[in-house]
Amino acid sequence: MFNFLKNFAKDESGAAMVEYAIALLVAAAIGVTTFSTMGTQAAANATKACTALNGSTGTGTC
Template identity: 55%
Template sequence: MTKFMKKFVKEESGAAIVEYGLALLVVASIAVGAFSYLGTTTNTNVTGACAALGSATC
């Protein structure tokens, strides 16, 4: 196990893995924010459409 860790630290592929992980974290954060915003906006639009149609069960 220690050989693996020493090799992992020496090689630059470890840095690449960290960079990919950070990029994935940024993309995931943006996706969560977008879905949260779109969910709220969609809910507001559907509720408005139901009210405009005069439906009692929205």
């Protein structure tokens, strides 16, 4: 039993899988944050462009 626990403690094959999972989660979080920010900025830029095209009167549609 002691040898089994000793070998289990030395085995690092599962540690690599955990590291890959953490790296994947970090990459996914960065991707979601980036695309969310880009979408928000694109919507704001479209609104600004529409306002500029309509002029100060606010007439017209985009």
